[in-house]
Each structure stands twice: as C-alpha cells, then as structure tokens.
Amino acid sequence: xxxxxxxxxxxxxxxxxxxxxxxxxxxxxxxxxxxxxxxxxxxxxxxxxxxxxxxxxxxxxxxxxxxxxxxxxxxxxxxxxxxxxxxxxxxxxxxxxxxxxxxxxxxxxxxxxxxxxxxxxxxxxxxxxxxxxxxxxxxxxxxxxxxxxxxxxxxxxxxxxxxxxxxxxxxxxxxxxxxxxxxxxxxxxxxxxxxxxxxxxxxxxxxxxxxxxxxxxxxxxxxxxxxxxxxxxxxxxxxxxxxxxxxxxxxxxxxxxxxxxxxxxxxxxxxxxxxxxxxxxxxxxxxxxxxxxxxxxxxxxxxxxxxxxxxxxxxxxxxxxxxxxxxxxxxxxxxxxxxxxxxxxxxxxxxxxxxxxxxxxxxxxxxxxxxxxxxxxxxxxxxxxxxxxxxxxxxxxxxxxxxxxxxxxxxxxxxxxxxxxxxxxxxxxx
Amino acid sequence: xxxxxxxxxxxxxxxxxxxxxxxxxxxxxxxxxxxxxxxxxxxxxxxxxxxxxxxxxxxxxxxxxxxxxxxxxxxxxxxxxxxxxxxxxxxxxxxxxxxxxxxxxxxxxxxxxxxxxxxxxxxxxxxxxxxxxxxxxxxxxxxxxxxxxxxxxxxxxxxxxxxxxxxxxxxxxxxxxxxxxxxxxxxxxxxxxxxxxxxxxxxxxxxxxxxxxxxxxxxxxxxxxxxxxxxxxxxxxxxxxxxxxxxxxxxxxxxxxxxxxxxxxxxxxxxxxxxxxxxxxxxxxxxxxxxxxxxxxxxxxxxxxxxxxxxxxxxxxxxxxxxxxxxxxxxxxxxxxxxxxxxxxxxxxxxxxxxxxxxxxxxxxxxxxxxxxxxxxxxxxxxxxxxxxxxxxxxxxxxxxxxxxxxxxxxxxxxxxxxxxxxxxxxxxx
Numbered sequence: 003x004x005x006x007x008x009x010x011x012x013x014x015x016x017x018x019x020x021x022x023x024x025x026x027x028x029x030x031x032x033x034x035x036x037x038x039x040x041x042x043x044x045x046x047x048x049x050x051x052x053x054x055x056x057x058x059x060x061x062x063x064x065x066x067x068x069x070x071x072x073x074x075x076x077x078x079x080x081x082x083x084x085x086x087x088x089x090x091x092x093x094x095x096x097x098x099x100x101x102x103x104x105x106x107x108x109x110x111x112x113x114x115x116x117x118x119x120x121x122x123x124x125x126x127x128x129x130x131x132x133x134x135x136x137x138x139x140x141x142x143x144x145x146x147x148x149x150x151x152x153x154x155x156x157x158x159x160x161x162x163x164x165x166x167x168x169x170x171x172x173x174x175x176x177x178x179x180x181x182x183x184x185x186x187x188x189x190x191x192x193x194x195x196x197x198x199x200x201x202x203x204x205x206x207x208x209x210x211x212x213x214x215x216x217x218x219x220x221x222x223x224x225x226x227x228x229x230x231x232x233x234x235x236x237x238x239x240x241x242x243x244x245x246x247x248x249x250x251x252x253x254x255x256x257x258x259x260x261x262x263x264x265x266x267x268x269x270x271x272x273x274x275x276x277x278x279x280x281x282x283x284x285x286x287x288x289x290x291x292x293x294x295x296x297x298x299x300x301x302x303x304x305x306x307x308x309x310x311x312x313x314x315x316x317x318x319x320x321x322x323x324x325x326x327x328x329x330x331x332x333x334x335x336x337x338x339x340x341x342x343x344x345x346x347x348x349x350x351x352x353x354x355x356x357x358x359x360x361x362x363x364x365x366x367x368x369x370x371x372x373x374x375x376x377x378x379x380x381x382x383x384x385x386x387x388x389x390x391x392x393x394x395x396x397x398x399x400x401x402x403x404x405x406x407x408x409x410x411x412x413x414x415x416x417x418x419x420x421x422x423x424x425x426x427x428x429x430x431x432x
Numbered sequence: 433x434x435x436x437x438x439x440x441x442x443x444x445x446x447x448x449x450x451x452x453x454x455x456x457x458x459x460x461x462x463x464x465x466x467x468x469x470x471x472x473x474x475x476x477x478x479x480x481x482x483x484x485x486x487x488x489x490x491x492x493x494x495x496x497x498x499x500x501x502x503x504x505x506x507x508x509x510x511x512x513x514x515x516x517x518x519x520x521x522x523x524x525x526x527x528x529x530x531x532x533x534x535x536x537x538x539x540x541x542x543x544x545x546x547x548x549x550x551x552x553x554x555x556x557x558x559x560x561x562x563x564x565x566x567x568x569x570x571x572x573x574x575x576x577x578x579x580x581x582x583x584x585x586x587x588x589x590x591x592x593x594x595x596x597x598x599x600x601x602x603x604x605x606x607x608x609x610x611x612x613x614x615x616x617x618x619x620x621x622x623x624x625x626x627x628x629x630x631x632x633x634x635x636x637x638x639x640x641x642x643x644x645x646x647x648x649x650x651x652x653x654x655x656x657x658x659x660x661x662x663x664x665x666x667x668x669x670x671x672x673x674x675x676x677x678x679x680x681x682x683x684x685x686x687x688x689x690x691x692x693x694x695x696x697x698x699x700x701x702x703x704x705x706x707x708x709x710x711x712x713x714x715x716x717x718x719x720x721x722x723x724x725x726x727x728x729x730x731x732x733x734x735x736x737x738x739x740x741x742x743x744x745x746x747x748x749x750x751x752x753x754x755x756x757x758x759x760x761x762x763x764x765x766x767x768x769x770x771x772x773x774x775x776x777x778x779x780x781x782x783x784x785x786x787x788x789x790x791x792x793x794x795x796x797x798x799x800x801x802x803x804x805x806x807x808x809x810x811x812x813x814x815x816x817x818x819x820x821x822x823x824x825x826x827x828x829x830x831x832x833x834x835x836x837x838x839x840x841x842x843x844x845x846x847x848x849x850x851x852x853x854x855x856x857x858x859x860x861x862x
Binding site: 303 | 440441442443444445446447448451452476477479480482483484487488491492495496498501502503504505506507508546547549550553557558559560561564575578579582583616619648651652653654655656685694698699700701702711712714715718719721722723724725726727728729730731733
C-alpha cells in the first residue's frame with residue numbers, strides 16, 4: 003500500500019493546505035469524545051437547555067399535515083425557506099426594537115445558512131483572494147481565524163480593550179496600511195459584536211457607530227465591509243442592551259450581519275441566518291448553490307414553526323436563566339480559587355458563554371505548554387488556549403478561554419478548582 | 433444609495449466571479465417557484481414518494497428518549513454522527529454485495545455531508561488550484577461543471593457514448609495532455625456512475641475497471657483521483673446491476689465515492705455520505721470544519737434511525753415502483769409524440785430520473801433559444817437545455833434533459849405532448 007503512495011503522492015489544493023490547522027475539529031473532537039475530562043473548553047451548549055419538548059411538538063405538528071410534510075421533506079431554495087425568512091422579519095426587527103416596515107426589510111434580504119458558521123465561510127469565499135487582508139480584534143474568534151487562513155487571507159490585529167475593538171487604533175491601522183500601499187487588499191473588518199468569543203466583551207455603542215463611519219471613510223478603491231457576528235446576541239444576562247452594528251449602517255452597504263439559533267435553540271438543527279448588502283445577495287447565493295444547493299429545508303421549517311408558536315421567547319428566557327447561574331458559578335469560583343494567585347485576572351461577561359482569564363506572562367497556556375499538560379493529564383480539566391484566538395501578528399500566550407456552557411454549576415466549581423490547582427503547580431515551578 | 437456605490441464598488445473574490453453562473457440556483461428557483469409551468473426540468477423528487485409516515489415515526493422515536501433527544505439536538509462532530517456512519521457500513525456493503533468485514537471498512541472511512549453536493553464541492557476545494565484540470569463525460573452533471581468553474585478549474589470533455597465515458601478516448605486525452613505538458617494539472621476524473629444526470633446512461637462494468645487502471649497508469653507526478661458520483665445508484669428499475677467504480681480500486685487510493693439519501697429518501701433532510709482515500713480524510717474534515725463544523729446532527733440521527741428500522745428498503749422499493757411507472761410514461765409519450773418528428777432521438781434509461789433527448793442540429797435548445805421561449809411561454813412546459821451539461825470545449829446545443837421526477841404520469845404525458853408541439857412549431861420555422 004505504501005509503494006503506490008510514494009509513487010503517486012497526493013497533489014492537494016492550496017486551500018487544503020491552508021485549512022489543515024483545523025483547531026476547531028481538534029477541539030470539538032475533544033469536547034465530544036472526552037466526556038471524562040471536565041471541559042471548560044467546549045463551545046457546546048448546555049444539554050439541559052436543549053428544547054426537547056418544543057422540538058417534539060413542532061416536528062409533530064409540522065409533519066401532521068400531509069401536504070406540508072411533503073413540502074418540508076422536499077428541496078427548498080438556495081437562499082432558504084420563504085416561511086422561515088418571513089418569520090425572521092419580526093424576530094430580527096424585535097431585536098432591533100423596531101418593525102420590518104420601519105427597517106424596510108423583506109424576506110429577500112435574508113439568507114439562511116447551516117449555522118452562522120456557513121455565513122462566515124461564505125463571506126470569506128465571496129471577498130478574499132489569497133493575500134487579501136481582514137482586520138480583527140485581539141483576541142477574536144479562533145474559528146474565524148482558521149476560516150481566513152483557509153482562503154489564504156491575512157488577519158491583522160487591531161488593539162482591543164474591555165469595550166471591544168478600539169476605533170482609533172483601527173483608524174491608525176488602516177492609515178498605516180494605506181501608507182504601505184496595502185489598503186486595496188483590505189476587504190473586511192470582523193467583529194463579534196455581543197459577548198465576544200473568547201473575551202466575553204461587547205463592542206461599546208459609540209464604537210459601533212464609529213467603526214461604521216471608519217468603514218465608509220476607508221472605502222476608497224473599493225468598499226470596506228464589516229462582518230458582524232451576532233451569534234451570542236440573545237444570550238444577554240444583564241448589563242447594557244446594545245444596538246447592532248448593522249443598525250448604524252443606514253445605507254445598508256457596509257455590514258454583513260449574521261446570527262444563529264445554535265446557541266439559543268439547538269446546534270443539532272444547524273440553522274443560522276444573515277443579512278447582506280443588496281449587491282452581495284447573488285454572489286452569496288451562487289456560492290451557496292455550489293456548496294450545497296441550500297441547507298436542510300426540514301430544519302428551516304422547524305425553526306419557522308418554533309418562532310410562529312410563540313414558545314421561542316419563553317424558551318430563550320429559560321436558556322438565559324440557566325446560563326446566568328452558570329456564569330455566576332464560574333465567576334464565584336474564580337474569586338474563590340484564583341484571587342490569591344498573583345497576576346491572574348479575568349473578565350466579567352454580561353452574556354455569552356465565556357470567561358477570559360489572563361495569567362502571568364511567564365505562564366504560557368498552549369496545547370504544548372506544561373500548564374495544558376498538567377491540566378488535562380493530571381487535573382482532568384480542559385480549556386481553550388488563548389493563543390489560538392490571536393492573529394499571527396500579535397499572539398499572546400498567557401490567556402485561557404473558559405466556557406461555562408456545558409457543565410452544571412457544581413462541576414464548573416470543580417473544574418475551576420482543578421484549573422487553579424494546575425496553575426499553582428506550574429507557577430510554583432516558574 | 434447609488435453615489436456611494438459608484439464611489440466604493442464591491443471588490444469580490446475571483447471565486448465569487450467564477451461562481452456567478454449559478455445555473456443551478458436559476459433552475460431550482462424556476463422549479464420551486466413556478467408550479468404553473470409543467471416542469472420536465474426540475475431535479476426535485478416526486479412529492480408522492482416522500483417518506484412522511486416514516487419520518488414522523490422515526491423523529492418521534494428519536495426524541496421520545498430524553499437523553500437521546502438531547503444528543504440529537506446537540507452539536508455532532510465534523511465527520512458526522514458515529515451512529516449513522518455505523519449504520520451506513522452494512523448498508524453500503526449491501527450495495528456492494530459484501531460485508532463491512534470483507535470490504536475492511538469502518539465508520540472512520542465514512543464522511544457525512546449536506547447532501548452529496550457538499551462532497552462534490554469539498555472535492556473541488558481539496559484538489560483544485562485555479563487552472564487545474566478535471567476530465568468529464570460529455571454530457572455530464574451541469575451542477576458539477578458549475579462547481580469546477582467556481583474554483584477556477586478547467587473541465588475537459590472525454591468522448592462518451594451510451595455505455596458512458598470511453599476509456600480509449602480517456603487514455604488518448606491524457607496522452608495528449610501529457611504531450612502538451614499539462615498532465616501535472618490533471619487532478620480528477622468525474623463520473624456519475626449510475627443513470628447519469630443528464631444522459632441516463634450508466635458506465636459499463638468493463639469500463640469501470642479500465643478507468644481505474646487508467647487512473648493508476650496516469651498517476652505520474654501525482655495521484656489521479658476519480659470522483660464517483662453514485663447519487664442515483666439505488667434508483668434502478670431494470671437492466672444490469674453494476675458494481676461501483678470504487679470496488680475496482682482495490683488499494684483504496686484513487687476513488688472518492690459519494691452517495692445521497694436525497695433521491696431515495698428526502699432531499700429536505702439533506703444527508704449524503706462519502707468514502708475517501710485515507711490521506712484525504714483529514715483534508716476533507718478540515719475543509720468541512722471551516723464550512724459548517726458538520727452537517728445537521730438531528731438529520732443524521734434521523735437517517736440512522738430510518739436505516740436501523742428496517743423500513744428503509746421497503747420505502748426505496750415503493751420509490752422505485754413509482755419512478756418506474758413514470759419513466760415508462762415518459763418513454764411511451766416520447767414514442768407517441770416524437771416518433772414522427774424527424775431527427776429526434778432519446779435514451780432509454782434503466783434508472784435515475786432523466787431521459788436525454790436529442791433534436792436535429794439546427795434546433796438549439798438553450799435558455800435564449802426560440803424553442804425554450806416557445807416551450808415555456810406558449811406551451812407551458814420547461815426542460816433543462818442540454819448545452820448546460822457540456823464542458824466549454826465541446827458544447828452541443830441540440831439536446832434536452834427531461835425529468836420524470838416531479839410530475840405524475842398523466843402530467844408527464846401532457847408535458848411531453850406540449851414539448852413536441854413546441855418542437856414542431858420551431859421545426860416548421862427552420
């Protein structure tokens with residue numbers, strides 16, 4: 003079997019080589035396949051929040067009517083079910099504290115995808131040629147960094163603080179890129195606008211407005227697009243209610259907005275949606291047509307039924323109540339076990355699934371670090387190394403993304419205690 | 433709104449421009465949104481064959497157990513549900529008239545996708561750089577031609593007859609490509625091995641073996657891969673039972689095999705699967721991880737339940753019985769309405785969903801042809817223009833792909849009568 007291999011080696015595409023980092027696959031495998039280890043890493047949602055009864059009811063109702071059942075089991079269209087897109091209009095407008103009429107939105111403005119991940123991937127396919135540039139926060143969503151890598155795009159970090167990406171730093175970065183003659187390669191600014199994965203911070207309202215203005219200001223040879231990833235928008239537990247970045251893009255030309263039902267309803271249903279500027283509708287639909295013709299129609303009709311049932315909002319309230327307890331449990335455990343470890347700090351998120359913890363700079367947290375080994379092998383706890391969440395131009399190695407998504411409060415406490423123990427071991431050796 | 437546009441035009445990726453043909457989106461929109469026109473075009477499946485009761489039963493059972501329900505509504509892994517991949521082993525081995533043990537297959541050899549279309553798209557992403565070459569039959573599946581175009585790959589036609597692609601012609605084509613110094617750009621041979629869309633022909637068994645040998649022979653600087661698209665394998669109505677091309681690839685290095693449940697069960701569930709050579713498993717999984725993390729887990733568990741229930745085979749028998757009647761209705765209508773139109777010929781398929789009809793060369797059938805206009809606008813019937821199904825190097829304009837998928841027998845007869853009328857009108861003007 004080896005001889006022919008060496009005789010005729012595979013010749014893969016550049017994309018295939020670029021995509022080979024695959025940290026997401028590695029981590030999801032870990033999360034799904036190592037239930038033994040206490041996972042503060044997995045971005046999986048809390049199984050107890052999953053809508054078993056609601057899904058049962060809606061699927062039963064959906065398939066009870068024979069004609070409707072046959073519609074659901076048939077192909078849909080590439081942009082997705084008209085039923086769901088119509089249901090999404092008042093849903094999305096509600097998040098915007100408005101109405102579809104006021105927002106001048108129609109079903110044609112919506113694109114349905116396999117989770118919001120597919121819309122992130124389609125955006126990369128639609129905009130980037132190899133060597134093109136995307137501006138990102140530091141830290142940012144590591145899966146998106148992988149998606150950029152997979153299309154040969156370059157991620158450039160912009161200074162970020164506890165109010166999200168800093169507009170002044172963004173302006174300066176764009177100015178220096180222009181001076182370097184690289185402005186024509188800058189296609190996109192990527193922002194997780196609510197309770198960012200991994201940092202848990204949200205972009206301040208004034209910054210949302212300012213960054214849209216900067217996208218317009220720096221649209222010179224071509225239009226600079228903002229990709230607003232609002233995956234965690236609905237998972238708000240307290241604090242300020244933020245308007246979307248999209249809401250400040252009054253001419254509807256600069257912002258691609260994406261959201262998903264994976265966190266608020268079910269990741270196993272894989273339904274996400276997006277709003278794209280008019281001129282991007284056909285390119286996105288053409289690319290998606292090649293990818294899969296359209297996502298599973300049955301699942302889209304299920305979500306349409308769920309939204310129409312009036313039972314979605316109460317379900318989300320339950321989900322939020324559950325995660326609020328778990329966030330509080332993780333923050334309480336952080337106070338309890340980490341307060342007296344010198345140089346350890348963490349963010350206090352108002353939503354989402356993550357607490358971002360920073361260690362002294364002499365304690366790296368990577369897959370190949372002594373801390374990761376100590377944590378996973380001896381303390382039986384896993385986290386996401388923060389270094390995965392930085393673009394190559396500004397990697398920091400002393401952070402951890404801690405998720406309270408999967409574990410119940412008592413196990414979160416146990417995991418945090420174990421993690422603190424691991425850190426004490428390494429700190430004592432440093 | 434226009435001034436800013438002209439001031440800052442979009443700058444899309446090459447892929448986005450390459451994907452812009454989007455004939456599939458156009459046609460699926462037509463098929464789904466113009467129920468008024470009698471569609472001999474839509475590749476949709478017959479609504480009456482859709483497994484309403486079976487889907488109801490299985491989804492109810494699946495979600496009845498609370499723990500199992502929460503598994504189904506949670507993320508799966510990128511390669512797909514272990515449950516379904518295990519169920520697929522005996523299923524696939526059965527099609528091969530063998531056992532998983534004899535075939536030395538494990539669940540790890542299987543990759544689950546959003547229909548088989550996603551596996552076609554992943555294959556293009558994994559293998560092709562712009563300018564690389566794929567060898568295709570003439571005619572071939574037009575959606576795959578679009579997928580090749582979308583990654584900047586070049587499709588080169590190989591002479592094809594009613595036994596499928598001609599191995600001698602394939603050998604000659606590869607020889608001349610080598611002489612032109614282009615062999616190192618040839619990555620893939622694409623074959624729809626059963627009841628090809630659009631021609632309805634199947635690749636003869638001797639040719640299957642021979643083409644695998646040719647892939648080995650011409651694997652010089654790198655391995656030449658065969659993509660076997662077996663989407664219609666289960667939809668056999670009569671005639672010879674063909675072994676897969678995959679079965680002749682004894683060292684498991686040259687054939688990517690893909691199949692779907694969209695035709696035999698439900699396209700609305702969008703579950704497909706594939707077998708890829710060992711060295712391609714990680715690249716495919718990495719690329720899919722970036723695309724969507726994995727397809728809908730709920731749907732994969734649904735299909736696992738369906739296969740496990742023992743009710744899948746009887747369902748497929750019903751589907752085949754229904755399509756057999758419809759194929760016979762279309763062929764009878766062809767005899768009835770087209771026999772006396774000079775120069776009109778058609779294939780007699782033993783499976784699948786399509787009849788390939790050829791007209792005199794002076795009667796083009798394209799979207800912009802007088803025939804298409806006459807058919808759709810006045811005779812109220814639609815077909816797929818054959819010219820969409822040829823690579824750019826060998827376009828023929830006088831064929832039509834006629835599908836008996838959607839319409840009942842009486843409407844098929846009506847559609848064929850209308851189509852014949854349209855042809856008589858154009859023929860009388862030629």
